[in-house]
Amino acid sequence: GAVVSQHPSWVICKSGTSVKIECRSLDFQATTMFWYRQFPKQSLMLMATSNEGSKATYEQGVEKDKFLINHASLTLSTLTVTSAHPEDSSFYICSCGDRGYNEQFFGPGTRLTVL
Amino acid sequence: DQQVKQNSPSLSVQEGRISILNCDYTNSMFDYFLWYKKYPAEGPTFLISISSIKDKNEDGRFTVFLNKSAKHLSLHIVPSQPGDSAVYFCAAPNYGGSQGNLIFGKGTKLSVKP
Numbered sequence: 001g002a003v004v005s006q007h008p009s010w011v012i013c014k015s016g017t018s019v020k021i022e023c024r025s026l027d028f029q030a031t032t033m034f035w036y037r038q039f040p041k042q043s044l045m046l047m048a049t050s051n052e053g054s055k056a057t058y059e060q061g062v063e064k065d066k067f068l069i070n071h072a073s074l075t076l077s078t079l080t081v082t083s084a085h086p087e088d089s090s091f092y093i094c095s096c097g098d099r100g101y102n103e104q105f106f107g108p109g110t111r112l113t114v115l
Numbered sequence: 116d117q118q119v120k121q122n123s124p125s126l127s128v129q130e131g132r133i134s135i136l137n138c139d140y141t142n143s144m145f146d147y148f149l150w151y152k153k154y155p156a157e158g159p160t161f162l163i164s165i166s167s168i169k170d171k172n173e174d175g176r177f178t179v180f181l182n183k184s185a186k187h188l189s190l191h192i193v194p195s196q197p198g199d200s201a202v203y204f205c206a207a208p209n210y211g212g213s214q215g216n217l218i219f220g221k222g223t224k225l226s227v228k229p
Contacts, residue, residue: 004158006158041124041221043204043220043221044159044204044217044219045219046217046218091156093158095158095217105161106158106159106160108158109157109158
């Protein structure tokens with residue numbers, strides 16, 4: 001399967017700051033990337049879908065102005081958590097897929113802790 | 116409303132025995148299912164999948180069974196090994212939503228004891 005990396009793997013920040021998480025597809029041209037988050041003992045929940053060169057589609061309940069997603073190339077998507085608050089502390093995971101395929105390839109995740 | 120349900124949060128099995136992880140779904144439009152394995156602080160890795168045109172798919176020690184009439188699928192691992200200890204997620208693509216979006220169950224934590 002495709003190799004997907006995320007950076008950073010973990011980040012601790014103060015409340016009110018912004019944090020950028022990168023998701024890279026190393027050997028796969030990802031026309032579609034997905035951003036998930038997982039709270040403790042909960043399922044992976046889709047936050048948004050981004051298609052290369054177009055605006056992201058956000059799931060209900062996810063604030064698009066707070067979670068900024070950019071998918072400017074076929075190998076890179078970024079998620080910026082703006083004005084982070086402690087309740088944003090979670091495990092953020094990206095995945096890459098391609099149109100017509102059901103399988104997704106996941107990154108290793110980023111653990112965000114907001115103090 | 117959870118469209119993909121894994122009702123057992125945990126399962127403990129002895130090494131060498133069979134592990135059976137269950138998953139139920141409510142949306143009859145789902146036509147493809149995937150199982151992912153996840154270790155702590157890592158992203159999920161794809162394990163095995165099954166299309167709704169089949170009722171069984173086997174890959175080595177892993178077999179997935181699909182019962183469409185019952186809207187139920189299960190993952191069998193035999194023989195179970197300590198390295199299989201992880202959280203297993205059942206997922207289905209939601210074509211009605213974002214294309215390719217996967218809807219995940221809450222996961223079942225499998226512990227295989229030596």
